[in-house]
Amino acid sequence: MMATVPLQHATQEGEWRLPSRGMVAMAGLITAESSIFLIFVVAYLYYLGRDVQGPTPREVLEIPYFGTVCLLSSSGFIMLAERAIEHGKIAAFRLWWGVTILLAAIFLGDTGLEWRKLIVHDHLTIHTNLFGTCFYSLVGLHASHVIVGMLMMLVTMVFALTGHLRAEHSYRVKVLALYWHFVDAVWVVVFTVVYVVGR
Template identity: 60%
Template sequence: MSTVSIQAPSTTDWHLPYKGRVGMFTLIFAETAVFTIFVVAYIYYIGRSLSGPTPREVLELPILNTVFLLSSSLTIVMAERALVRRAMGAFNTWWGLTILLGLIFLLGTAREWHKLITVDGLTISTNLFGTTYYSLVGLHATHVVVGLIMLLIVLIFSVSGSLHPKHTDRVETLALYWHFVDAVWVVVFTVVYVVGR
């Protein structure tokens, strides 16, 4: 006669991952592929412009701009922690500071482009450098703008009292996008302003 052993159910139930996070990782993967294409194109065309200006002649290291953008990754983490602690005032402050740092970065990029266009005569159609530079840096700036719009919407919800700690997963998912934008800037900064000069 055989005995049948019955196992007790596991105390740890497995749950599907949060759909928003899975979607964001999928988006980040796809966007990484797009950025890789633009970065490879920029690297491929370094030094191939037949006419000036060249990167060495017109580009300056945007150190301060970089510090502002990378600091926004810290402020968004602080905002996430405040939301978990249910400290909505602190959340609004840190989240608003993240938006401010992103806006300062965009203004710095706009100021750089204004100088490049009006003083240095570099446009997207000037030479290969201009084409690849504006394409790559512009693609990143577009992602910053999209991120800032989403961050602003969350801040509006929070200030109006519609954001609660139960929305932590959604806020963390958006923060992943923002960290991605910051990480991409490290690559863009290195390729365009360090290697490409």
């Protein structure tokens, strides 16, 4: 006779639960945004080298090492902030969260300086040629996502500074941090396409 195991005992250890609405929503947002970025990346690569007039990427683009290091390292600091709030260390959370915001601001400042040089000195605007149109569209799309992420982090920092953010909110912080990791990962793709392959 075959032995049977009661269903409740079989599923006790590996019980399946519905994923949280926040994580599902963020996964949906990231999937949709990835599709948008993919379209812009493909357009950039498709039109690369098809200009009949300059300037070309090789003539005007400089690799933004400093801004890139700042942005990518911010993912490490936001992970430290996540860990801190999980353990209820609000002071440490504020510190690492603040460092993340600062690094994001430095990256945006570096992007602004790059654009100023390209527009004022190299006379590359969104209307100059196909390269200008694709460059400002792709890099500008990423910069807009950095700005959105920064605004969300600033709101979170306000809650942390006013005492409204506690350890029980750590899951919401994780969901927001996931967006920031996405922004950093997208920059790796944009950086490779624009400053390595496209140059």
